[in-house]
Amino acid sequence: MKNIVILISGRGSNMQAIVNANIPNARIAAVLSNNEQAAGLAWAAERGIATESINHKAFDSRLAFDRAMMDKIDAYQPDLVVLAGFMRILTPEFCTHYEGRLINIHPSILPSFTGLHTHERALEAGCRVAGCTIHFVTAELDCGPIISQGIVPILDGDSADDIAARVLTVEHQLFPQAVEDFVAGRLQIHGNRVLNEAFSAEGQSLLA
Template sequence: MKNIVILISGRGSNMQAIVSAAIPNVRIAAVLSNRADAAGLAWAAERGIATESLNHKDFDSRFAFDTAMMEKIDAYAPDLVVLAGFMRILTPQFCAHYEGRLINIHPSLLPSFTGLHTHERAIEAGCRVAGCSIHFVTAELDCGPIIAQGVVPVLDGDNADTLAARVLAVEHKLFPQAVADFAAGRLKIEGNRVINQQRNAAGDQNLLA
């Protein structure tokens, strides 16, 4: 059984997708947030999952907050830490502490459009497709080895909200599968590339919606 700790900052829709997937051999040990009013905390608590919050504004540095957050996370002995809409830039020390067991979902087809406002930027750039990427987290923002990507078309007349909704539906399918692949030991990092041993044998299974 793999212990998973999920970090959120808001409603945690991807966290909800992971929990609802009831992944075999996965135990959601806790859901943590940097905001006590994050709606996802109440959702998780209603389902009997341990929840905690730690306000980053109470700390005088990013390093101090990350250190305190690591103490809370480590109390649950996580095999994997999942960033599901955790809106904090992490320190190199945090990333190194969870190297190889820290994953994030980003709403673009990396390496394009790292950072914020991804959907607006994809539309402004004239992209015909957009999507999301799940990746291992490194100290360099949104640049870790990519686990999986999901692709959606950018339609004529799309705005950031309509495109975001289409991408989010793919995120909710892709993220639980990535957690399942990690828990089953199917993911292997080779340099800056992730090899999914079972899926590569069966052919590419990235999502096109």
């Protein structure tokens, strides 16, 4: 059984998708947040999942907060730490501490549109598609090895909210699958590339 700790800052819809997936051999050990009012904390607590919050504003530096968060996370002996809408830029120390077991979902087709306001920027650039990326986290923002990506169309007349809603549906499919693949030991990092043993080069499943 693999222990998973999920970090959120708001309602945690991707966290909910992961919990609801009932991933084999995965135990959601805890849900943590930098926002004690995060709606996702109440949702997790109602389902018997341990929850904790730490207010980042109570710390005089980003590193001090990250170290406090690391202490909380490590108490649950995580095999995997999942950033599911955790709206904090993490320090290199945090990223190194969880290297190879820290994954994030980003609402763009990386390497395009790192950072914030991804859908607005896609519209401004005239893109015809948008999407999301699940990746391992490194010290360089939104640049870690890519696990999987999903693509949706940008339709004429779309607003950023329209795109966000369309992308979120794909996120809720891809993120639980990425967690399941990690737990099953199917993901291997080779340099800046992730290989998934479940699929061949043609994208066909290699598993029985």
